[in-house]
Amino acid sequence: MARTTLDDDQTAELAEIFHLLGEPTRLRIVVCCLAGPVSVSALAERIGASPSLVSHHLRLLRAARILRAERRGKQVFYSAADEHIRTVLGDMIEHVAEPADDAG
Amino acid sequence: MARTTLDDDQTAELAEIFHLLGEPTRLRIVVCCLAGPVSVSALAERIGASPSLVSHHLRLLRAARILRAERRGKQVFYSAADEHIRTVLGDMIEHVAEPADDAG
DNA sequence: TGTTCATATGAATAGGTGTTCATGTATAAT
DNA sequence: ATTATACATGAACACCTATTCATATGAACA
Numbered sequence: 403m404a405r406t407t408l409d410d411d412q413t414a415e416l417a418e419i420f421h422l423l424g425e426p427t428r429l430r431i432v433v434c435c436l437a438g439p440v441s442v443s444a445l446a447e448r449i450g451a452s453p454s455l456v457s458h459h460l461r462l463l464r465a466a467r468i469l470r471a472e473r474r475g476k477q478v479f480y481s482a483a484d485e486h487i488r489t490v491l492g493d494m495i496e497h498v499a500e501p502a503d504d505a506g
Numbered sequence: 507m508a509r510t511t512l513d514d515d516q517t518a519e520l521a522e523i524f525h526l527l528g529e530p531t532r533l534r535i536v537v538c539c540l541a542g543p544v545s546v547s548a549l550a551e552r553i554g555a556s557p558s559l560v561s562h563h564l565r566l567l568r569a570a571r572i573l574r575a576e577r578r579g580k581q582v583f584y585s586a587a588d589e590h591i592r593t594v595l596g597d598m599i600e601h602v603a604e605p606a607d608d609a610g
Numbered sequence: 611t612g613t614t615c616a617t618a619t620g621a622a623t624a625g626g627t628g629t630t631c632a633t634g635t636a637t638a639a640t
Numbered sequence: 641a642t643t644a645t646a647c648a649t650g651a652a653c654a655c656c657t658a659t660t661c662a663t664a665t666g667a668a669c670a
Contacts, residue, residue: 408534408537413533414530416599417529418528420527420528420533421525421529422528423521424521424523424524424526424527425521425525426517426518426521427629429520430517433511433512433517441646441647442646442648443645451629453646454629454631454632454649455629456647457646457647457648457649458648458649459628460647460648473636473647476636476637476644476645476646477645477647478646478647478648493597493601495512495520497597497598529657529658546616546617556659557617558618558619558659558662559658559659561617561618562658562659563658564617565618565619577666577667579616579668580616580617580668581615581616581667582617611670612670613668614669615666615668616665616666616667616668617664617665617666617667618664619662619665620661620663620664621660621663622659622660622661623658623659623661624658625656625658625659626655626656627654627655627657628655629652629654630653630654631651631652632649632651633648633651634648635647636645636646637645638643638645638646639643639644640641640644
């Protein structure tokens with residue numbers, strides 16, 4: 403166990419990321435974007451939410467540097483902000499998605 | 507990239523965990539508990555919150571099987587619910603606490 | 611039993627937030 | 641310029657939640 407303490411800034415930043423991922427709709431958006439760039443309308447359809455709602459969430463995810471936007475004509479494609487984010491989120495999701503063996 | 511899609515149940519469960527960790531006070535509590543069993547009053551002091559507030563948060567973390575309680579006399583000690591949780595949370599916190607090299 | 615310490619819990623409240631609706635902005639095409 | 645498509649944004653609302661205060665439970669000790 404390398405480090406089990408965090409200073410206040412790290413805690414706040416980490417909590418913000420967790421907070422954003424703690425919303426089912428937003429989590430779905432992020433997961434969809436991990437595979438590669440997805441347009442807003444495609445996200446809305448795949449998630450079953452209105453484009454407006456998706457856009458609202460995307461704004462927060464953009465502001466937190468979790469996702470990045472890339473315009474192609476009329477459409478805007480979203481993907482992980484960088485490789486670090488992609489790796490971290492991918493790992494987190496894989497890890498936590500694993501069922502606990504000794505649950506009770 | 508092993509898997510980038512999650513079903514609805516997995517998404518909900520994952521979102522719940524993230525949601526609980528997305529609160530600074532709660533995140534601090536969890537981080538404190540990763541090193542080993544900590545009493546409620548010790549948590550309250552180390553975090554700078556009232557024992558009542560800590561207890562409220564602990565209830566949620568207990569219910570989500572993130573932390574477990576162990577009574578020793580008058581005190582109650584909290585720690586990670588199991589090794590899986592400890593590993594997963596430890597990894598997440600270490601990972602996300604790493605600064606991004608190519609941020610901008 | 612009565613008292614004290616440690617924790618838990620219920621109610622109340624203030625602030626936050628997810629969603630919707632309406633509207634605005636940007637791009638493309640006629 | 642006008643229209644259509646894709647996305648963004650502001651306001652409003654309903655719901656949720658973090659915190660506090662008061663009170664209860666449970667354990668040790670006199």
